[in-house]
Amino acid sequence: MWRVGRSSDAREKLLGAACELMRARGYGAIGVAEICERAGVRKGSFYYFFESKQALTVEALRHAWEEESAAWRAVLGGGGHPFRRLEALLRAQVKAQYDSKRDVGVVRGCLYGNLVLEVGGNDEAVHACLAEIFDQQVAMVHNVLHEAHAEGMLPTDRATRAHARAVLAQLEGMVLFAKLDNDPQLLDTLWEHVEGVLALN
Amino acid sequence: MWRVGRSSDAREKLLGAACELMRARGYGAIGVAEICERAGVRKGSFYYFFESKQALTVEALRHAWEEESAAWRAVLGGGGHPFRRLEALLRAQVKAQYDSKRDVGVVRGCLYGNLVLEVGGNDEAVHACLAEIFDQQVAMVHNVLHEAHAEGMLPTDRATRAHARAVLAQLEGMVLFAKLDNDPQLLDTLWEHVEGVLALN
Structure with a gap:
C-alpha cells in the first residue's frame, strides 16, 4: 500500500x-x-x-485542461445572461495573466496556445491533444452563443462555430501581445473587442 | 573579390x-x-x-521582416479607401497561409507569432527583435485607422493603438486556429471579424 x-x-x-x-x-x-x-x-x-517526454506532455496537458475545463463549465454553465457568463470567462483568463505577472514577474500566456505555435504539426500526439482541447473550448463558447440566440439576443448568423472560434482567437491573439510586452494591461480592452467580434456594440 | x-x-x-x-x-x-x-x-x-544561433536568428528575422514590411507598406500606403487597404493586407496574410498549405502541405502560421509564443521572454535578443517587429506592425495598422478617422470614417475612440493591436490579435489568433486544424479556410471569415473589432458592420 x-x-x-x-x-x-x-x-x-x-x-x-x-x-x-x-x-x-x-x-x-x-x-x-x-x-x-x-x-x-x-x-x-x-x-x-x-514512456517518453511526449507521453508525459500529453498526460500533463489533459490533466491541466481537466481542472481548467471544470472552471470553464462552472462559469459558462451558471445562471444569468449568456453574455455576462462569457464576459466572466474572458475576465478570468485576463486575471490569470495578471496573476502570472504578479507571481512570477512574467505574463506566461496560454499554455495550450503556446504549444500550438511551438509544436505545430511536428509532434502528432501533442498536436492531437491540443486540437481536442481547443475543440472543447470552441464548443463551450459556441454553446453560450447558441443560448444567447435561443433567448433572442444574437441572430443565427452570429451564433456560429466560426464566431465562437473568432472570440477565442481574439483572446489568444491579445494574450500573445500581452506576453510579448509582458503587460497584462493590454488585455483590459479584451471584452470590448469581443463585443465587436459578436457585433454586440 | x-x-x-x-x-x-x-x-x-x-x-x-x-x-x-x-x-x-x-x-x-x-x-x-x-x-x-x-x-x-x-x-x-x-x-x-x-556569433551564435541567437545572433543568426535575430538577423534572419530582421531580414524576413524587411522584405515583408515593404509589402505591407506597399499595400497600406496605396491609394483608395483606408479600409480596403487594410482588408487587402489581411487577405494577403490569408493567402500566404493558403500558399503554405498548397506548397508544403502545412499551414505554417506566422513566423513572428510562432516565435513569440515559443521563445517568450527566455531569449532577450530574439524577444526584443520580435517586439520591434510587432511594434511596427501595430504602428502601420494604427496609421491606416488614423487615416480612416481623418476621412471621417472612424470615430476617434476606435482609431486607437489598442484597436490596431486588436486587429492584429484577431489575425494572429485566427492563424493559430488555422495552424492547429491545418486548414486555411478557417481564415475565410477573418475580415468579417476584423470589421466587427472596428465596429464597421
Whole structure:
C-alpha cells in the first residue's frame, strides 16, 4: 500500500512539474532530467510512469485542461445572461495573466496556445491533444452563443462555430501581445473587442 | 573579390536556411549544424558570420521582416479607401497561409507569432527583435485607422493603438486556429471579424 501511495504521488509530481516548466519555457526547451529534478523524482521512476517526454506532455496537458475545463463549465454553465457568463470567462483568463505577472514577474500566456505555435504539426500526439482541447473550448463558447440566440439576443448568423472560434482567437491573439510586452494591461480592452467580434456594440 | 562574393553568398544562404527551418519547426528544435547543412555551408564558416544561433536568428528575422514590411507598406500606403487597404493586407496574410498549405502541405502560421509564443521572454535578443517587429506592425495598422478617422470614417475612440493591436490579435489568433486544424479556410471569415473589432458592420 505504501508503495502504491508513493508511486501515484511521484506520478502527480511529474505531471505538475512538467506543466509548470512548460508554462515557463515551452516544450522543446525542457528535458526529462529537468522535469525529474523539479519533481524530486529519480529518472528511473520517470520511465516507470511514462514512456517518453511526449507521453508525459500529453498526460500533463489533459490533466491541466481537466481542472481548467471544470472552471470553464462552472462559469459558462451558471445562471444569468449568456453574455455576462462569457464576459466572466474572458475576465478570468485576463486575471490569470495578471496573476502570472504578479507571481512570477512574467505574463506566461496560454499554455495550450503556446504549444500550438511551438509544436505545430511536428509532434502528432501533442498536436492531437491540443486540437481536442481547443475543440472543447470552441464548443463551450459556441454553446453560450447558441443560448444567447435561443433567448433572442444574437441572430443565427452570429451564433456560429466560426464566431465562437473568432472570440477565442481574439483572446489568444491579445494574450500573445500581452506576453510579448509582458503587460497584462493590454488585455483590459479584451471584452470590448469581443463585443465587436459578436457585433454586440 | 571572389572570396567576398562567395562569403556574402554564404551569409545569405544561412539567413535563408534559418528562416525556412524556423518557419517549419520553430526556434528551439533547430540547431547550427542543421542550418549549415540546409544552407550548404560549412560549420566553420557559420561562426565567421554569426556569433551564435541567437545572433543568426535575430538577423534572419530582421531580414524576413524587411522584405515583408515593404509589402505591407506597399499595400497600406496605396491609394483608395483606408479600409480596403487594410482588408487587402489581411487577405494577403490569408493567402500566404493558403500558399503554405498548397506548397508544403502545412499551414505554417506566422513566423513572428510562432516565435513569440515559443521563445517568450527566455531569449532577450530574439524577444526584443520580435517586439520591434510587432511594434511596427501595430504602428502601420494604427496609421491606416488614423487615416480612416481623418476621412471621417472612424470615430476617434476606435482609431486607437489598442484597436490596431486588436486587429492584429484577431489575425494572429485566427492563424493559430488555422495552424492547429491545418486548414486555411478557417481564415475565410477573418475580415468579417476584423470589421466587427472596428465596429464597421
